[in-house]
Amino acid sequence: MFSAGQFSAAPRELTPVGNSTPAAGNSTPAAEATSTAAPRVAAEAASLLKVVGAGSAADASVFPPKKGHPNHSPDRTLLEAPVTMYSKAHPDRMKTYLSPNVPDLFLAAKESVLEAPVIVGEGLFGVHVEVASRGGAKISFPIFNGMAYISGNYSGGLTPLVSHEHGLEKQTKASPGIWSFFNRRHIEYRVYVLNHKGVLVDNTYDFDTAGHLNQQLDGWVRIARVLAEGDRKILDAHAEAVVVGCELDVSADGSGVHYKFQKVGPSSVKLLHLAYGHHLQLMGM
Incomplete structure (x- = not known):
């Protein structure tokens, strides 16, 4: 299972201050949650807000996954804010700063038979990761620096699942093979389903409300990720170009370098990839 989010560190697990389910699209602030835990737990949660340095309770919202969701666990929840820990000997000195992982969506399969991820290929700019089942079915993830999409290649008889631990706020179908998914923080992702040749599927494919x-x-x-109103049109136009390889090519006389991308999809669809400003200068763009 691979997730899309803003941070790369592992999530910090906490004992929840309450088990009330947040309203659609809203988190339940820790200070306002209906506590079913012991008073000591609630006191620890209150002190946690001071450690986090939150301006208000809403800045450090803590809420459990949606009840009824397959990943719902009433005794586990995630802290969705950075945590600063100070030295006991020197209270004014920072000891540790933790930036928890806040996943937006995850790519997985309905069939819960997948093993741990394994790196099966590695290069200068990325890796190929496989999550396989004992029966031979697998999801392959080509992961490269600067990729604009997270892509999973399903094979061997798996049913894709695109969701979140807290469930989805909503999802709408834009056209055959193209959807907009919203998580419960109102963050929108464009979701695409392509056949093995990298072409958008027909209208017989659809997602249910659980993803x-x-x-x-x-x-x-x-x-x-959709960050601006115009992103949908751009992302849709390049969705059928999937990066599966990238190499650095140096000219014979050493006068220049350029990137050589390998992709899956129609030859007429151009690749969309992200770069830093100095990369654009390097490539004369």
Whole structure:
């Protein structure tokens, strides 16, 4: 299972201050949650807000996954704010700063038979990771620096699942093979389903409200964050170009370098990839 988020560190687990389910799209602030735990737990949660340095309770919202969701666990929740820990000997000195992982969505499969991820290929700019089942079915993730989409290649009889630990706020179908998914923080991702050749699937494919595709897939699922109103059109136009390789090519006389990308999809669809400003200068763009 791979997730899309803003941070890379592991999540910090806490004892929840309450088990009330947040309203659609809203978190339950820790200070306002209906506590079913012991008073000591509530006191620890209150002191945690001071450690976090939150301006208000809403800045350090803590809430459990949606009840009824397969990943719901009433005795576990996630802290969705950075945590600063100070030295006991020197209270004014920072000891540790933790930036927890806050996943936006995850790519997985309905069939819960997958093993731990394994790196099966590695290069200068990325890796290929596989999550396989004992029966041979697998999801392959090509992960490269600067990729605009997270892409999973499903094969061997798996049903894609695109969701979140807290469930989805909503999802809407834009056109055959293209959807908009919203998590419960109102963050929008464009979701694409492609066949094994990298072409968008037909209208017989659809997701249910929990994020399950309605049939097994021999092909790709891609997701990309929508940050601005114009992003959807751009992301849709390049969704059928999947990066599966990248190499640095140096000219014979040493006068220049350029990137050589390998992709899956129609030759007419141009690749969309992210770069730093100095990369653009290096490539004369």
